Amino acid sequence: MCLNDYFLILVHYSMYSVGGVSSRIYKERLQAEGMGTNDNAVKFLNQDYEELKRECLESGRLFEDPCFPAVPQSLGFKELAPHSSKTHGVQWIRPTELSNNPEFIVGGATRTDICQGALGDCWLLAAIASLTLNDRLLHRVVPHGQSFTDEYAGIFHFQFWQFGEWVDVVIDDRLPVKDKELMFVHSAEGNEFWSALLEKAYAKLNGSYEALSGGSTTEGFEDFTGGVAEMYELRTAPKDLPRVIAKALERGSLLGCSIDVSTHSAYYRPGDTMQHLWIHLLIFFCVCNLSVFAVTFKKLVKGHAYSVTGLREVRITSKIERLIRIRNPWGQVEWTGAWSDNSSEWNGIDPAEREEMNNHMEDGEFWMSFQEFKRQFSRLEICNLTPDALSEDSQNFWNTIKFNGTWRRGSTAGGCRNHPNTFWINPQYKITLLEEDDDPEDDEVACSFLVALMQKDRRRYRKQGQDMHTIGFTLYEVPEEFRGSQSVHLKKDFFLRQSSRARSETFINLREVSTRLKLPPGEYLIVPSTFEPGKEADFVLREEVSEEDMEDSFKKLFAQLSGEDMEISVHELRTILNRVVGKHRDLKTDGFSLESCRCMVSLMDKDGSARLGIVEFQILWNKIRKWLGIFRQFDLDKSGTMSSYEMRLAVESAGFKLNNKLHQIIVARYSDGDTIDFDNFVCCLVKLEAMFSTSFAHLILVFAKFANVSLQRLIKCVII
Numbered sequence: 001m002c003l004n005d006y007f008l009i010l011v012h013y014s015m016y017s018v019g020g021v022s023s024r025i026y027k028e029r030l031q032a033e034g035m036g037t038n039d040n041a042v043k044f045l046n047q048d049y050e051e052l053k054r055e056c057l058e059s060g061r062l063f064e065d066p067c068f069p070a071v072p073q074s075l076g077f078k079e080l081a082p083h084s085s086k087t088h089g090v091q092w093i094r095p096t097e098l099s100n101n102p103e104f105i106v107g108g109a110t111r112t113d114i115c116q117g118a119l120g121d122c123w124l125l126a127a128i129a130s131l132t133l134n135d136r137l138l139h140r141v142v143p144h145g146q147s148f149t150d151e152y153a154g155i156f157h158f159q160f161w162q163f164g165e166w167v168d169v170v171i172d173d174r175l176p177v178k179d180k181e182l183m184f185v186h187s188a189e190g191n192e193f194w195s196a197l198l199e200k201a202y203a204k205l206n207g208s209y210e211a212l213s214g215g216s217t218t219e220g221f222e223d224f225t226g227g228v229a230e231m232y233e234l235r236t237a238p239k240d241l242p243r244v245i246a247k248a249l250e251r252g253s254l255l256g257c258s259i260d261v262s263t264h265s266a267y268y269r270p271g272d273t274m275q276h277l278w279i280h281l282l283i284f285f286c287v288c289n290l291s292v293f294a295v296t297f298k299k300l301v302k303g304h305a306y307s308v309t310g311l312r313e314v315r316i317t318s319k320i321e322r323l324i325r326i327r328n329p330w331g332q333v334e335w336t337g338a339w340s341d342n343s344s345e346w347n348g349i350d351p352a353e354r355e356e357m358n359n360h361m362e363d364g365e366f367w368m369s370f371q372e373f374k375r376q377f378s379r380l381e382i383c384n385l386t387p388d389a390l391s392e393d394s395q396n397f398w399n400t401i402k403f404n405g406t407w408r409r410g411s412t413a414g415g416c417r418n419h420p421n422t423f424w425i426n427p428q429y430k431i432t433l434l435e436e437d438d439d440p441e442d443d444e445v446a447c448s449f450l451v452a453l454m455q456k457d458r459r460r461y462r463k464q465g466q467d468m469h470t471i472g473f474t475l476y477e478v479p480e481e482f483r484g485s486q487s488v489h490l491k492k493d494f495f496l497r498q499s500s501r502a503r504s505e506t507f508i509n510l511r512e513v514s515t516r517l518k519l520p521p522g523e524y525l526i527v528p529s530t531f532e533p534g535k536e537a538d539f540v541l542r543e544e545v546s547e548e549d550m551e552d553s554f555k556k557l558f559a560q561l562s563g564e565d566m567e568i569s570v571h572e573l574r575t576i577l578n579r580v581v582g583k584h585r586d587l588k589t590d591g592f593s594l595e596s597c598r599c600m601v602s603l604m605d606k607d608g609s610a611r612l613g614i615v616e617f618q619i620l621w622n623k624i625r626k627w628l629g630i631f632r633q634f635d636l637d638k639s640g641t642m643s644s645y646e647m648r649l650a651v652e653s654a655g656f657k658l659n660n661k662l663h664q665i666i667v668a669r670y671s672d673g674d675t676i677d678f679d680n681f682v683c684c685l686v687k688l689e690a691m692f693s694t695s696f697a698h699l700i701l702v703f704a705k706f707a708n709v710s711l712q713r714l715i716k717c718v719i720i
Contacts, residue, residue: 036165038140038226044205047170049157062094062154065172068204075176076210077463086118090183092174094154098182099191102148104156106192109138114195115331115364117184120213123256123305124202125185125329127220128195130254130307137252137385141224142194158201161226163456163540164402169201176209184209188331188363206459217256217305219511221383225254228400228450228544229514232380234373241380242322242370246311248382255308257326259301260378261294298337300376301328308380309365312357316348323357324373328364335366403429403541407530415533416507417474417495424492426529430478430485431543433521447521450544451475452514453504453528455537459511470531472507473541474500478523484655488525507531558614567611573597577624577679586632587678588640596683603690623689624682630654631681641675650681656688 036042043049045067056063068074070092072082080087095102105113109132114125131138146156157170175196176183185199202223203209218229232241234257248255294302310325323339339345346354357367368376386400405427407413414422433447451473458468476498482488501524504515528541561576562568568576574597581589604616612620634650635642642650644667651658651666658666670680 038159038166041159041166041168044167044169049155049168049170052170053151053153053155056153056155057151063172064154064174065170065204068171068200070172070174074203074208076208078210079213080208080210089178091177093177094173095175095191095193096148096152096173098175098177101191103189103192104147104197105142105194106187106189108135109142109194113187113189113192114329115186115188116329117182117186118178119184119209121185121199121215122329123215123217124199124212124220126217126256126305126307126327127224127254128185128198129327129329130221130256130309131224133249133309134252137225137254142198146194148193156197156201158198160202160205160223162205162223163454163538164404166226167205169205171197171201171204173197175200207463211459211462216381216510216512217258217307218381218383221254221256221381222454222512225383225385227254227383227385228452228542229381229383229512230450230516231514232382234377234380237374237380241374242311244382245308245324245380248384249308249311251385253385254383256381257306257308257373257377258304258379258381259296259376261303295333296376298335298376299333300335301333305329306377311370314349314353314357316345322370323367324370325365325367326373327366331364334364335368337368338372339367339369341366401431401543403427404538405429405528405541406538407536409534409536413534413536414529415535416472416529416531417500419533420496421492422533423527423529424490424495426527428489429526429528429541430488430523431526432523433519446518448516448518448545450514450516450542451504451526452512452542452544454512454540454542456539458537468509468511469535469537470507470509471528471539472504472513472531473526473528474504475502475517475519476525476527477501478525483523484653490525558617562614562617565611567609567613568601568617569611570594570597570601573601573612581678584628584678586638586640588675589677589679590672592679592682596679596686599683599686599690603686623685627654627682627685628678631678639675641677642681643675644671647671647676647681651684651688654685654688656685 047067052063064070072087072090075082075087075090076084078084113132114129116122116125131141141159143157143159154173155170156173157168159166159168173193175193182196185195187193187195199209199212203212206212218231221227222229232238232244234241238244245255296302307327307329308324309327311322312325313320313322315321326335328334334340337343341358346358405412407426412425412427414425417423433449453471453473455469455471458466461467476490476495478488479490479494479498482490501519502515502517504513506513526541526543528539530537558568559566561572563572571594574592574594577597578591581587581591600620601610601612604612604620630650630653631642634646634653636646637643644663647667648663651663666684667676670676670684672680676684
């Protein structure tokens with residue numbers, strides 16, 4: 001029986017196993033088949049849009065959503081609670097009753113379609129405004145083909161990224177109306193309703209409209225794209241920030257900015273006293289409570305989320321002025337300083353350019369000089385996009401490693417380092433940094449990466465009086481005795497003796513905290529935690545490496561080797577590896593076979609194309625470089641090959657601890673006589689890594705149990 005036959009049997013049997021392992025494997029199987037992607041989103045609350053719409057059309061009735069009904073409880077729980085003054089007199093009315101000619105989208109979605117209502121969700125609307133700059137991104141969230149004319153049934157749907165997967169949210173089109181006006185987001189057109197319906201779908205996803213009050217623009221950015229968010233404090237921004245913004249806008253990234261309410265920071269670090277803690281929480285409440293605004297004398301709103309929509313250089317007299325375009329989601333209240341709509345600075349540039357850039361409308365959008373922007377605003381947020389969100393010819397994205405975890409009271413909720421007796425019980429995740437930065441101006445040998453910690457579903461708990469936990473993370477270098485181990489969980493004594501190598505810039509009660517870090521190559525543990533012990537939540541931890549961080553030489557090499565399609569096939573991979581290995585005179589090898597190269601492509605191929613893109617190829621390249629180092633380290637007699645004893649040491653160093661029988665099987669399979677050459681060593685590790693991956697390991701265990709096959713025999717079949 002071939003390996004593929006075994007794999008199919010394993011998947012089949014895994015569906016019938018019992019307990020948590022079964023459901024986890026089944027979910028992994030669905031994800032492997034594409035479930036949770038934007039093209040095959042998970043049905044929120046198991047509601048199928050197409051099926052529900054068909055039923056409504058056949059019955060001739062308009063859809064009424066039982067999962068998010070038109071009742072006061074859907075509005076909120078405190079300020080928008082039932083019987084509150086703000087909800088008195090609210091009616092739920094369909095757009096067909098509000099307008100004689102309702103439209104879903106008029107002339108394409110634009111930033112002026114998004115005007116804020118009586119809800120403090122400007123952070124969300126700023127993200128939606130940025131979304132309209134990129135049709136490809138917009139229609140991932142707002143699916144095509146929805147209207148109030150063709151097959152109208154009072155039902156609509158939208159898609160959002162939630163903690164690693166896309167979900168499809170179905171709603172009816174009954175919208176909250178007070179005094180004959182939409183209560184919340186609305187379009188300047190009056191008869192355009194896509195933005196109001198999008199807001200309703202997001203409210204349903206989070207439990208109520210009021211659950212959306214207060215937040216960070218990056219939260220909306222990530223839920224619309226699945227992207228990777230970064231934050232820049234403008235007072236300490238890097239010198240190349242204009243280039244960063246220009247490239248982000250060019251590749252369709254989403255950008256937002258804001259002004260702190262107070263000069264005090266809303267952030268705090270472990271070690272603050274309780275008095276400091278309460279001060280910080282009070283300040284942060286002021287930042288997020290959008291019913292309290294401070295407006296500057298030039299009409300910039302503090303504690304309010306804006307979106308960045310453009311960057312441009314103009315010539316005025318003999319100098320070049322860099323301008324940035326910003327939009328207030330209110331649809332009004334604009335900057336009145338230099339380069340505002342009616343300022344005299346516009347008289348100094350070419351009239352045609354002035355007409356193109358400045359339409360003199362009170363639409364909430366305005367220009368200002370870049371230097372003024374850095375002085376007036378406090379923070380810039382950028383959400384960089386993942387490969388599936390980019391156009392097919394784009395190569396600017398992020399390579400992501402994702403961990404799902406849980407904090408539970410008494411077992412895994414240990415709190416921050418201020419609590420040494422319990423800190424060690426927090427979940428611990430091992431990462432390996434391999435690829436060094438290629439910065440000629442930096443003598444430091446280090447790897448740049450981004451760590452982002454996100455807590456799940458906290459908005460839904462607001463009605464129970466709960467909110468975001470205060471979260472952060474700490475990194476430690478893995479001790480030498482644990483290097484190469486697949487799983488590491490260090491105990492209390494280690495954390496008492498060792499200092500951290502890095503940590504999140506802040507512990508803060510936002511959904512996500514992220515920090516860009518730079519550390520020497522090596523193995524590290526990330527310890528995510530809440531600020532206080534005993535706080536329960538589920539979380540997602542992501543480690544991100546930007547594709548743009550790849551050194552130019554590697555990109556050029558890939559371009560030369562991959563050809564016009566910019567992908568590496570099995571045959572191209574074989575040519576590359578044999579060419580590289582042939583240059584290492586200290587290695588004895590017969591060259592890589594097509595079979596071994598197919599195994600490598602299968603291990604790394606994430607999109608089912610049977611080819612390797614630049615990120616997939618770089619990850620494989622890094623693995624081979626790492627394995628080359630191990631091979632040389634344990635080729636003790638420097639013969640260019642390995643003995644069975646050397647092979648055992650090398651395999652263990654690579655992170656695989658096998659018993660004597662399995663080592664004998666490996667040597668028999670991959671040796672040529674009594675020695676193992678480099679290509680066979682790599683092929684062996686590829687098979688082992690594939691076999692010991694989480695999902696495959698679960699499948700093997702399930703199959704071994706139900707097929708009554710010994711685990712050793714099954715592994716032998718897979719390896720061979």
